[in-house]
Amino acid sequence: MSEPAQAATACTDGPLLEALMAEVAVGDQDAYRRIYRALLGPVFGLVLRVLRDPAQSEEVAQEVMLEVWQCAARYRPERGAVVPWVMTMAHRRAVDRVRQAQRTSAREERAAAHAHTTAFDEVAEAVEDRLEHERLRRCLTALTGLQRQSLTLAYYRGLTYQEVADLVHAPLSTVKTRMRDGLVRLRDCLGVHP
Template identity: 70%
Template sequence: MSTVVHLSGPQRRGPDLKELLAQVAFGDQDAFGRLYDVVAGPVFGLVRRVLRDPSQSEEVTQEVMLEVWRTAARYQPDRGEVMSWVLTMAHRRAVDRVRSAQATADREQRVAARSHVPAFDEVAEQVEGRLEREQVRRCLRMLTELQRQAVTLAYYRGYSYREVADMLSAPLGTVKTRMRDGLIRLRDCLGVES
């Protein structure tokens, strides 16, 4: 046997938001308190989904509710429901906060990039590097052909002494001697102390 329960009397429903907002438009603080109780939770939920940060979400929710208090008279009932009006306001405010945070981060990044001072003078470093390379080239030109080829193959191309000897069709001992003599001449030309 099943039991049927009948509800008697009027069924309880939420407050009429349009009516509450109309009262808020006339400065009714009690009506605003009741409106706040109904809409603040959904506003916070929407803002939190956009911002993800709980403290910023609370801040934006308070800004939205303050905006509802100040602009209640602008609400036009024929253009939509109160909850939609408030949530649209909340979404716009949350998106504005995201854009503002991104613009601030971009601005800070640009300022940091402009104010970045390298640990060394890049131009001087490049000039010095070019001068050193030119000096090495000049000193290499002072070597004999066999010395220059052996040093270039071994030190700039990474070949072993045996590979250099094979490539130059010269005995290994000769290549080693020419390389040693070539390196000594390079050291002296470059002014490197041993």
């Protein structure tokens, strides 16, 4: 009898499968090969009907057949035939894979929602920065010309007191005083309390 014919017979012959399972339970690799050939097709078919993805179905079918090897000693013929026992394992594995995919999808959706919230926070932060700049600009216009010019040169262009004094053609002590007075007026205008 050819191997495919033996596999087809083994798939329908309950007593033969039970005998093979008993041999697999004690580590007989040849018996496992025969069971593997007989059951891989039906296991793959069942898993494919649940998952609808051939690549994942192949992977799950391999996991089921490995589980048959590892759990053969737990098989009890009095509780049922080999094929339903293996098919139950296959169905459970396939359903577990579907649930795992659903959990992964839910996790990704939560992460995307969180990322969307973060983007909103960034927009809110940008708006807040813009409002602060507007308040600062308004307060700067309330300063005297020398105060505004000195503070702008020092804080926005990074110049030293001496460089500011040289550019505005004023004594160093005058520039320092005007900058100090300008900072006090800015603090009061912005509502910043020391």
